[in-house]
Amino acid sequence: MSAYRPLTAASLIDYLASHIPLKERLGGNAADWTAREVSDGNLNTVFIVSGPAGSLCCKQSLPYVRVDPTWAMPLERTLFEARWMQSVSAAVGHQIPALYHLDEGLFLIVMENLDTHHVLRGALIQGTAPAGFGARIGEFVGHAAWATSWRALPFEDVHALRDIFSRNLALTRITVDLVLTDPYRRDCQRNRWISPEMDDPVAELQDDIALHAAVERLQERFLSVDQALLHGDLHTGSVMISGDDVRVIDGEFAVFGPIGFDLGMFIANLVMNAYAQPDHDEWMRDEIALLWSSFQHAYQEREENTDTRGDVGSLRAKKAEGRAGSSPWAAERSRFMHQVMHDLAGFAGLEMIRRTIGFAQIADYDAAGDRPSQIEARRRALATGRRLILKAGRIDTVASLLDHV
Structure with a gap:
């Protein structure tokens, strides 16, 4: 659990480097990684972080609608997305991305990057x-x-x-x-x-x-x-x-x-x-x-x-x-x-x-x-x-x- 703060590309890399299973998925050292924002939905920020061994998709809630900062929005929405993934994964298998990590304090989910899709x-x-x-x-x-x-x-x-x-x-x-x-x-x-x-x-x-x-x-x-x-x-x-x-x-x-x-x-x-x-x-x-x-x-x-x-x-x-x-x-x-x-x-x-x-x-x-x-x-x-x-x-x-x- 982490105290909430909106993540930037740099702070997200620091965060991932502190979690060994995620670091191992990326490979190498944090200096070898790149993070780019790919947000195109209405609500959340999404980053793709890439390293020598692989890549991750990281999604975080904002306290407002991303495309309209005047529209306040509770942060819990990524938690419901993670709960949904956990609830249906056994039934649907590979038809959803794999969920690797959930930080309920940061309202952050880290999942499989569908980079070939x-x-x-x-x-x-x-x-x-x-x-x-x-x-x-x-x-x-x-x-x-x-x-x-x-x-x-x-x-x-x-x-x-x-x-x-x-x-x-x-x-x-x-x-x-x-x-x-x-x-x-x-x-x-x-x-x-x-x-x-x-x-x-x-x-x-x-x-x-x-x-x-x-x-x-x-x-x-x-x-x-x-x-x-x-x-x-x-x-x-x-x-x-x-x-x-x-x-x-x-x-x-x-x-x-x-x-x-x-x-x-x-x-x-x-x-x-x-x-x-x-x-x-x-x-x-x-x-x-x-x-x-x-x-x-x-x-x-x-x-x-x-x-x-x-x-x-x-x-x-x-x-x-x-x-x-x-x-x-x-x-x-x-x-x-x-x-x-x-x-x-x-x-x-x-x-x-x-x-x-x-x-x-x-x-x-x-x-x-x-x-x-x-x-x-x-x-x-x-x-x-x-x-x-x-x-x-x-x-x-x-x-x-x-x-x-």
């Missing part, structure tokens, strides 16, 4: 992402969701885990405001859009009472349904890729909630990429279908092949599960997956709207080229987001989802 969002914009990444994301969500669910753990363990992440109030408040609320308020100063072309569709959305009622249902789902531990901010900017190696990073928004939230957030970003780059349309459709099928397979595989069960589903017998699709267990599984899809569709709609007119927008739209194309991509995103939110309860399958986008 690239951010998925940038790779999609450039058209260099390998096909099939959707399968890896589906597997990740399926494995993490099962391992932290009431179906996998006794309720005592779920409550203990849920209690940890129920204290992640500051970042959950950001989600509630920026994703679930702000875009639908006329007087919210954090909203922004291209004017005057987008003025009318934004005004229609912010005056749409039927839409607001449907958003309220999703607010309730997010805040009251604790199915599993979520990543909480799963989008193409929080995924690193290198060939077939896909890693999920930045779990600081982790919170218990409906499984469809993570799936919907990620899929929405694929849809918006296709709207900005129409030549990606079939590619993104394929990735969405692959993601959903891989999620179902990963979740169901864990469900069928786990010897121990939580309190939900504890009455199932494996031999009964393996029977033909007419069994009651098959019907219950179908009901569960339909509900995940309902949630997925609704939260995807929320993500498309907030990334188009809210505080934290996406770079994909800039890839549309000229201004008319960018406007068209944004208008499509708003229209599709509204449609998904309103019709979420009737979207049961990935085919139906794709019909609506």
